[in-house]
Amino acid sequence: MAIKDRFAEVIKRKDEATLRSGRKPEDVTLIAVTKMHAPSEINEAIDAGATDIGENRVQEMLEKYDSVHDVRWHLIGHLQTNKVKNVIGKVVMIHSVDSLKLAREIDKRSETAGLITDILIEINSAMEDTKSGINSADLKELCEDICAECANVRIRGLMCIPPMAADPEDARPYFKEAASLFEEMKTWDLPKERFIPDVLSMGMSGDFEVAIEEGATIVRVGSSIFGPRNYR
Numbered sequence: 001m002a003i004k005d006r007f008a009e010v011i012k013r014k015d016e017a018t019l020r021s022g023r024k025p026e027d028v029t030l031i032a033v034t035k036m037h038a039p040s041e042i043n044e045a046i047d048a049g050a051t052d053i054g055e056n057r058v059q060e061m062l063e064k065y066d067s068v069h070d071v072r073w074h075l076i077g078h079l080q081t082n083k084v085k086n087v088i089g090k091v092v093m094i095h096s097v098d099s100l101k102l103a104r105e106i107d108k109r110s111e112t113a114g115l116i117t118d119i120l121i122e123i124n125s126a127m128e129d130t131k132s133g134i135n136s137a138d139l140k141e142l143c144e145d146i147c148a149e150c151a152n153v154r155i156r157g158l159m160c161i162p163p164m165a166a167d168p169e170d171a172r173p174y175f176k177e178a179a180s181l182f183e184e185m186k187t188w189d190l191p192k193e194r195f196i197p198d199v200l201s202m203g204m205s206g207d208f209e210v211a212i213e214e215g216a217t218i219v220r221v222g223s224s225i226f227g228p229r230n231y232r
């Protein structure tokens with residue numbers, strides 16, 4: 001199937017799940033995850049209507065950046081502090097902030113560029129050592145510290161990646177937990193100009209409909225749009 005047909009199919013499934021969750025199709029944004037795919041393929045998705053794309057790695061993103069049509073770029077993978085300067089101003093949102101150190105660097109580079117950068121805090125609900133993300137118990141303190149120190153960063157919400165599972169239903173408890181944490185955030189009394197929790201980024205090819213049913217406002221879908229990735 002062509003990328004444009006797969007893209008249309010994913011949009012249809014996203015919209016149906018969004019309606020099932022009692023929301024309007026435009027309330028959930030689809031990010032087309034383009035890692036390991038060439039600019040020509042990415043441009044096919046953009047021509048089919050993709051407005052937002054996600055890359056995991058800074059180097060790969062920069063290599064493609066100039067060859068890809070006008071689109072909103074998101075950084076969704078782990079970000080090293082020393083790479084921050086290369087993405088500020090190029091991405092609309094960094095989904096994977098999991099330390100004050102990283103937030104400080106984003107703040108510093110954003111200030112230099114005269115920008116405010118939108119970020120999400122990545123939570124590791126599964127408590128797996130191998131993955132990035134903070135424990136949910138540490139979320140409030142991290143948000144408080146970022147708000148106190150980082151004038152050029154705006155916290156927009158949460159991102160989560162549940163453990164890989166064969167059955168999408170296995171991810172539901174993790175999505176529920178992230179959604180309840182997200183609702184809790186909305187009650188925190190933090191400065192409005194630095195803390196606007198309105199984004200919940202969760203759900204991938206295998207489980208995005210379940211994520212939407214549980215309240216995702218952004219889903220990140222790669223292989224269902226572009227086909228399998230050929231890891232080198």
Ligand SMILES: *Cc1c(COP(=O)(O)O)cnc(C)c1O
Nearest residue numbers: 033056076204205220221222223
């Ligand atoms: C690769 C990736 C995705 C998309 O994965 P698919 O299973 O191909 O849809 C989503 N989010 C993150 C953080 C990723 O690294």
